[in-house]
Amino acid sequence: xxxxxxxxxxxxxxxxxxxxxxxxxxxxxxxxxxxxxxxxxxxxxxxxxxxxxxxxxxxxxxxxxxxxxxxxxxxxxxxxxxxxxxxxxxxxxxxxxxxxxxxxxxxxxxxxxxxxxxxxxxxxxxxxxxxxxxxxxxxxxxxxxxxxxxxxxxxxxxxxxxxxxxxxxxxxxxxxxxxxxxxxxx
Numbered sequence: 001x002x003x004x005x006x007x008x009x010x011x012x013x014x015x016x017x018x019x020x021x022x023x024x025x026x027x028x029x030x031x032x033x034x035x036x037x038x039x040x041x042x043x044x045x046x047x048x049x050x051x052x053x054x055x056x057x058x059x060x061x062x063x064x065x066x067x068x069x070x071x072x073x074x075x076x077x078x079x080x081x082x083x084x085x086x087x088x089x090x091x092x093x094x095x096x097x098x099x100x101x102x103x104x105x106x107x108x109x110x111x112x113x114x115x116x117x118x119x120x121x122x123x124x125x126x127x128x129x130x131x132x133x134x135x136x137x138x139x140x141x142x143x144x145x146x147x148x149x150x151x152x153x154x155x156x157x158x159x160x161x162x163x164x165x166x167x168x169x170x171x172x173x174x175x176x177x178x179x180x181x182x183x184x185x186x
Contacts, residue, residue, distance in 0.1 A: 021103040021104055022059075022101065022102040022103050022104075023056045023057060023058035023059065023102060023103070023104045023105075023106070024058055024059050024061055024097070024099055024102035024104070024105045024106070025049050025052050025053040025056070025058040025059065025060050025061065025105075025106040025108070026061040026062075026063060026099060026105060026106070026107055026108070026123070027045050027046060027048075027049040027060075027061070027062060027063065027106075027107070027108035027109060028045065028062070028063045028064075028108070028109045028110070028116075028117050028119055028120050028123075029042075029043030029044065029045035029046035029047075029049065029062070029108070029109070029110065029139075030043045030045075030069060030076070030110065030117075031043045031046075032069075032071040032072070032073075032076070033071060033072050033073040033076070034073060034167060034171075035073060035141050035167065036141050036167065036168045037167060037168050037171045037172065040171060043110070043139075044110060044139035044165075044167035044168075044170040044171055045108045045109055045110050045137075045138070045139045045170070046062070047170045047171070047174070047177065048108060048137055048139060048163075048165055048170050048177060048181060049062075049106070049108050049137075051177065051178055051181045052106050052108070052137065052181055052185060053106075055181060055182060055185045056106070056185060058104075058106060059097060059102070061095055061096075061097055061099065063092055063095070063119055063120060063123045064092060064093045064119075065090050065091070065092055065093070065119045066090070066091035066092060066093055067090065067091070077112065077113070080112045080113060080117060080118070081113055083117075083118040084112070084113050084115055084118065087118075088118050089118060089121055089122045089125065090118055090119050090122060091122065092119050092122050092123055092126075095123075098127075099127045099129065100127055100128055100129070102132070103132065103133065104132070104133045104134075104135065105129065105132055105133070105134050105135070105157070106134075106135045106136075106137060107120075107134050107135070107136050107137070107151065108136070108137040108138065108139070109138060109139075110138065110139045110140065110167065111138050111139070111140040111143040111144075111146050111147060114143055114146040114147055115146070115147040115150075116138075116147050116150075116151075121154065124151075124154045124155050125154075128156075129155040129156065129157045130155065130156035130157060131156065131157065131158070132155070132157045132158070133157065133158045133160065134151055134155060134157040134158065134159045134160065135160045135162070135163075136148045136151055136159060136160075136162035136163070137162055137163040137164070137165070137184070138162065138163070138164050138165070139164075139165055139166070139167040139170055140164055140165075140166065140167065141166060141167055141168065143164075144164045145162045145164045148162045163180065163181070163184040165177055165180055165181075
């Protein structure tokens with residue numbers, strides 16, 4: 001009888017602990033002039049991050065570079081290309097939550113030159129996410145999940161299959177984007 005009680009108690013605690021998983025939705029996103037959607041007030045990735053946070057009950061964390069990228073698209077991608085070529089780690093603004101305290105982390109960013117923006121590398125090198133579960137999502141205009149495979153190497157985390165959404169869909173067809181998010185988050 002004691003053995004059955006202990007088994008039932010551990011099962012109940014296991015279910016309770018699983019229900020209390022702390023979820024973080026960390027993302028980098030850029031407004032201003034973007035490819036195929038023009039000048040925007042909210043970045044494509046931010047739109048998707050908000051949908052994921054609402055669906056999961058997760059905490060939002062916006063990674064922001066200490067020095068903003070140029071507002072013009074061509075100028076921005078030129079800076080991003082130089083950073084990538086130099087394997088730069090641009091400074092980021094301080095964050096208001098510690099990502100190490102979360103169990104599951106949804107990670108989002110736009111794909112730039114087939115890779116995540118370099119401020120995300122700065123973020124991942126600053127925090128220890130080894131052993132965490134990361135669910136990657138990206139916005140793109142044709143690159144798909146390009147660069148996501150490096151997340152495992154960079155973070156040491158367990159990386160699940162990702163979600164890729166066209167930036168123009170995030171901006172101009174929110175219902176379609178929401179359906180893709182809902183299907184993926186299940």
